[in-house]
Amino acid sequence: xxxxxxxxxxxxIFSIVTLLTSLVFMIALNxxxxxxxxxxxxxxxxxxxxxxxxxxxxxxxxxxxxxxISSNGIVIHSSNLGxxxxxxxxxxxxxxxxxxxxxxxxxxxxxxxxxxxxxxRPNDNYIIVFTSEDYLSxxxxxxxxxxxxxxxxxxxLGNVIILMWSRITVERIKRxxxxxxxxxxxxxxxxxxxxxSDEITDLAKAIEKMRQEIQxxxxxxxxxxxxxxxxxxxPIAVIxxxxxxxxxxxSDVKEAEVIVKQAExxxxxxxxxxxxxxxxYLKDSAEFENVRIKDVIINIVNNQKYRTSIEFNxxxxxxxxxGVKENFYTAFSNIIDNGxxxxxxxxxxxxxxxxxxxxxxxxxxxxxxxxxxxxxYEKGQNGQFGLGMSIAQKTCTHFNLMLKVENVTGGVRFTIxxx
Numbered sequence: 359x360x361x362x363x364x365x366x367x368x369x370x371i372f373s374i375v376t377l378l379t380s381l382v383f384m385i386a387l388n389x390x391x392x393x394x395x396x397x398x399x400x401x402x403x404x405x406x407x408x409x410x411x412x413x414x415x416x417x418x419x420x421x422x423x424x425x426x427i428s429s430n431g432i433v434i435h436s437s438n439l440g441x442x443x444x445x446x447x448x449x450x451x452x453x454x455x456x457x458x459x460x461x462x463x464x465x466x467x468x469x470x471x472x473x474x475x476x477x478x479r480p481n482d483n484y485i486i487v488f489t490s491e492d493y494l495s496x497x498x499x500x501x502x503x504x505x506x507x508x509x510x511x512x513x514x515l516g517n518v519i520i521l522m523w524s525r526i527t528v529e530r531i532k533r534x535x536x537x538x539x540x541x542x543x544x545x546x547x548x549x550x551x552x553x554x555s556d557e558i559t560d561l562a563k564a565i566e567k568m569r570q571e572i573q574x575x576x577x578x579x580x581x582x583x584x585x586x587x588x589x590x591x592x593p594i595a596v597i598x599x600x601x602x603x604x605x606x607x608x609s610d611v612k613e614a615e616v617i618v619k620q621a622e623x624x625x626x627x628x629x630x631x632x633x634x635x636x637x638x639y640l641k642d643s644a645e646f647e648n649v650r651i652k653d654v655i656i657n658i659v660n661n662q663k664y665r666t667s668i669e670f671n672x673x674x675x676x677x678x679x680x681g682v683k684e685n686f687y688t689a690f691s692n693i694i695d696n697g698x699x700x701x702x703x704x705x706x707x708x709x710x711x712x713x714x715x716x717x718x719x720x721x722x723x724x725x726x727x728x729x730x731x732x733x734x735y736e737k738g739q740n741g742q743f744g745l746g747m748s749i750a751q752k753t754c755t756h757f758n759l760m761l762k763v764e765n766v767t768g769g770v771r772f773t774i775x776x777x
Contacts, residue, residue, distance in 0.1 A: 363528070372520045376513050384505070399493060400462070403475050407487045411477060414485075422493035426486040428452045441490050442472060455486050530558050538565060546573050590627065593620040627745075646757075648678040649686055651709055658691050659707070668701050674709040679776075681757035689753035690716075692746035693772050700770070714774040722765035731763050 362370070403423060410417040410425045417425055417437065424438030426448045436448040445467050446454070455463065455476045463474045470491060477485040530552060537550045546569050552562035597620050603609035652674040659670050679686060693716050697705045700720030708715045723731065732751035754761040758777050763770065 372516055373513060376516060380509050380513075399473060399489065402493060403473055403487055403489050406489075407475050407477060407485065410487060411485055423487055423489045425488075426451055426484070428482075428484045428486070430482045431456070441488060441492065443470065443490065445472070451486055451488065452484060456482075456484065527558070530554070534558065534562055534565070541569060546576070590624065593624045593627075596620045597624075646681050647683070648680055649683045650676060650678050651686065651690075651714060652676060654683065654686050654690060655707055655709070655714075658687065658694055662694060662698065666698055668698055669704040671704060671706040672708075674707070675711070677709055677712040677714075679712070679757060679759065685753050685757070689750040692750045696747060697770075697772075712776055716772040717766070717769055719769040721770075723763065723770055728763060728765070732761070 406418075406420055406423045406425075410427075414427065417427070417435075419437055421438075422441065424436070424441045426436040427434045428448075431452065433448045433452060439446075439448060442451075451474065455474055458474075458476070461476055461478075465472045465474070472488060472490050474486060474488045479485070534550070534552055537548070540548070541550075550562050550566040550569060552559050597617050600609060600613055600617050600620075604614060655672065655674060659672065663670055694705065694707075697716055697718035697720070701718035702720055704719055706715075706717040708717075732747050751761050754774055759774050760777050761772065761774050763772050765771075
């Protein structure tokens with residue numbers, strides 16, 4: 359089926375379904391129609407008897423029916439005995455029906471059905487009408503022809519409608535395919551627009567959303583490259599200038615400490631880039647484990663508390679996150695480093711039922727910047743930028759955790775909790 363065009367598939371499926379449905383319909387209809395035809399034959403034979411009864415002097419002649427009028431066992435008049443295919447003479451019919459207890463009789467001879475109806479009158483006078491399957495055959499053939507013509511018309515009409523609809527649908531798909539093919543050539547600049555409210559429109563909207571995300575990712579990548587270049591340029595320039603000054607004898611060798619300090623700064627930035635890149639390849643969940651977050655936080659705080667005058671307040675339960683301990687350490691360290699940069703007197707860290715919060719009593723984040731805190735190298739309200747918060751956010755996302763930031767009374771709070 360994959361090698362057949364969509365329009366052909368739709369027409370083929372419609373035809374098969376229609377044929378199967380019609381086959382079931384015809385089988386059921388034939389069963390119902392068999393009973394209906396027998397009933398209809400009785401009705402028309404009864405009507406013919408009434409016509410003969412009302413016109414005894416000149417009974418009407420019927421192509422499919424015959425009659426016999428008798429008195430005291432003698433046939434006075436008969437018509438169309440050929441309907442009985444020479445199986446009965448007029449006298450045979452009179453003798454058979456005169457002793458029959460009912461008014462109607464059905465006889466089958468050699469697979470052929472014959473129907474009789476009698477009107478008994480005083481003094482052994484009888485009016486007998488009869489018919490065979492000829493009327494049923496003509497009536498059934500006409501009806502069957504009507505059903506077949508209707509069925510063929512239904513199939514043809516349905517295929518025409520399906521063909522027209524499928525062509526419109528295929529054209530819309532081809533149009534969407536064409537727009538997707540030119541996306542790369544126009545650098546994802548042209549929006550994708552497909553009219554309608556069906557699944558094809560939903561697909562077009564999804565592709566348009568993907569186009570916008572690719573555009574945003576490309577823009578972020580360009581901005582990130584520019585920021586990385588600028589971020590690396592300063593320490594490299596300082597290292598170069600001091601190295602040249604020492605080499606020329608202009609500066610004292612002791613000032614090599616500045617070179618070491620700038621090299622450490624540069625090394626830290628390289629580590630952040632490697633950490634950010636490493637998250638892209640951390641796919642094997644076999645490396646994940648249940649990490650007790652309390653241990654990670656205490657380890658980070660112990661490494662920081664003697665380097666700053668900021669007070670740490672901890673309230674931690676034994677909640678765990680499923681992931682890699684090293685990555686959690688880096689992410690939480692970045693959040694705490696950010697807090698130390700802005701806190702005035704304290705940082706409060708709480709962990710309750712897998713909800714981890716970092717509060718610092720620094721200035722609130724401006725509304726303009728708060729939605730961009732986790733963007734790589736986004737310049738903050740104090741002119742500082744980097745990769746730390748982006749690494750934290752990306753790490754949380756990778757381990758199915760949500761990281762958000764909000765201004766609260768007295769400071770800023772970062773919250774991490776499972777999705």
